[in-house]
Amino acid sequence: MLLKRFEAKTLPEAIERVRASCGEHALVVETRPTARGFLVVAASPDGEAPTAAPTAPRAAAPRPRDQAGTTSFLSKWTRGFQPLAQKALDFGLSETVLRAVERALLGTKVELSRAGDPALPSLASRVLAALVHTEPGLEDDSxxxxxxxxxxxxxxxxxxxxxxxxxxxxxxxxxxxxxxxxxxxxxxxxxxxxxxxxxxxxxxxxxxxxxxxxxxxxxxxxxxxxxxxxxxxxxxxxxxxxxxxxxxxxxxxxxxxxxxxxxxxxxxxxxxxxxxxxxxxxxxxxxxxxxxxxxxxxxxxxxxxxxxxxxxxxxxxxxxxxxxxxxxxxxxxxxxxxxxxx
Ligand SMILES: Nc1nc2c(ncn2[C@@H]2O[C@H](COP(=O)(O)OP(=O)(O)OP(=O)(O)O)[C@@H](O)[C@H]2O)c(=O)[nH]1
Ligand SMILES: [Mg+2]
Missing domain, CATH: 3.40.50.300 (P-loop containing nucleotide triphosphate hydrolases)
Known part of the structure; x- marks a missing residue:
């Protein structure tokens, strides 16, 4: 699953674009106003073909219950995501961005309820990379x-x-x-x-x-x-x-x-x-x-x-x-x- 970004002048327009591109069960990771209107970050759930169905995309999936039942700092994250979250927080990444990555991962087949899924680091990196926009215009002839x-x-x-x-x-x-x-x-x-x-x-x-x-x-x-x-x-x-x-x-x-x-x-x-x-x-x-x-x-x-x-x-x-x-x-x-x- 890859995150996509949709920008439009109004939120309904942005949601409409999400729906058209990611389908009726689109996973909406984030919505927020920008200088140009609204930005919605969303993704199609795994294996779902995009449709233009007229129902609203559902909200981001809830986090699975923390099985450790602890109230420690790290319990803010799913158990599988905790080690990665800690590394990224040390790197300075914000909780907002990490939360978006974690939510997006919940829509994938990666195992978040326990630590150690070997697929997690590279998938998490791909999700984060999808949130980092790059601009090559200074290096090409744009x-x-x-x-x-x-x-x-x-x-x-x-x-x-x-x-x-x-x-x-x-x-x-x-x-x-x-x-x-x-x-x-x-x-x-x-x-x-x-x-x-x-x-x-x-x-x-x-x-x-x-x-x-x-x-x-x-x-x-x-x-x-x-x-x-x-x-x-x-x-x-x-x-x-x-x-x-x-x-x-x-x-x-x-x-x-x-x-x-x-x-x-x-x-x-x-x-x-x-x-x-x-x-x-x-x-x-x-x-x-x-x-x-x-x-x-x-x-x-x-x-x-x-x-x-x-x-x-x-x-x-x-x-x-x-x-x-x-x-x-x-x-x-x-x-x-x-x-x-x-
Ligand atoms: N370590 C490091 N130093 C840098 C980097 N970029 C610039 N510098 C140094 O930072 C100092 C200030 O660089 P300038 O390019 O003069 O900064 P500026 O933004 O133009 O400064 P003002 O015009 O005074 O606002 C210089 O000593 C540069 O050599 C960098 O990526 N890494
Ligand atoms: Mg200068």
Missing amino acids: AAFRTVALVGPTGVGKTTTLAKLAARARDRGERVAIVTLDTYRMAAVEQLRTFAELLDVPFAVAHDANDMRRVLQQYADCDRIFIDTTGRSPRNRERLPLVEGTLRAAGASTLLCLAAGTRGRDAQLVIDAYEPLGIEAVCLTKWDETVAPGEALAAVVERGLPLSHVCIGQEVPADILAADAGQLARAAFDCETAEASA
């Missing part, structure tokens, strides 16, 4: 990411990530240009100019929306234009409308850089702060600096945002990987080291 702005809190690695992405694009044979809006921090322009020189790609500074339009015309023949922005505390939204206007003028897609070690609530705060810009994808940076990247990862998953890359060090351009949902999910359940897994 027009959506032709002009991309890197945004995020101070010091998360926006400029470094931009340099890594620009180098990868250039190495694929794309004509690349770099523009910066960051004239706020001292030496920010020089930092990026140096990267641009090392990469041998054109570089410009834009001070406002008019500047940005002019610069983009100048780079009209480029395949990819990367825009760097000033780091902002997520609690200071004052200058955001200005950046928003300039990025809209550029028609830029927004890549949110979020440090992988950010705690869950703070990650939600960052996402809230940058949501007005319209976040097209998230890059988890500094994966190498944390032992619990799951909190930031869970925040991204819970908000239904796609993940584009994971950054694993300071080296440009080597320390960046395209996000791989399967590998991230296996890392969460296996507690592999970041370098080996991301």
Whole structure:
């Protein structure tokens, strides 16, 4: 069984899509409002052919009774799922995401009432991987990411990530240009100019929306234009409308850089702060600096945002990987080291 995600403007529309795709006994794992309407995560029960029957999908299956009858912390989970849940919690994954995975597993043939089903870890990883959306648009020729702005809190690695992405694009044979809006921090322009020189790609500074339009015309023949922005505390939204206007003028897609070690609530705060810009994808940076990247990862998953890359060090351009949902999910359940897994 694989989880599928259904988004629509209204909940009834989303449920209708679930019904059409997963059938009358669809297992609804999660429903929640999103910026664009409603998201429903659901799956067809094993072996059931999808139908378009007009009855409502049933709610998620109840958890089997905890046979141990204990009230300990771990009894929150089915016995079979407990060891995996513990690993994933150590990794930082949220209970919300884990609960969704466990519920989805209840609709499968895997044994959850006792520990040790050998099929469980790989199936759980597959279910979690289905919840992790990835965005390959920065690595292929999709027009959506032709002009991309890197945004995020101070010091998360926006400029470094931009340099890594620009180098990868250039190495694929794309004509690349770099523009910066960051004239706020001292030496920010020089930092990026140096990267641009090392990469041998054109570089410009834009001070406002008019500047940005002019610069983009100048780079009209480029395949990819990367825009760097000033780091902002997520609690200071004052200058955001200005950046928003300039990025809209550029028609830029927004890549949110979020440090992988950010705690869950703070990650939600960052996402809230940058949501007005319209976040097209998230890059988890500094994966190498944390032992619990799951909190930031869970925040991204819970908000239904796609993940584009994971950054694993300071080296440009080597320390960046395209996000791989399967590998991230296996890392969460296996507690592999970041370098080996991301
Ligand atoms: N360990 C590690 N360090 C990183 C990573 N990405 C960037 N850094 C380092 O983090 C520091 C800040 O990186 P910048 O790219 O300047 O961050 P920024 O978000 O552009 O910073 P501001 O423009 O000041 O907001 C630098 O020392 C980078 O080398 C990463 O994935 N892992
Ligand atoms: Mg910077």
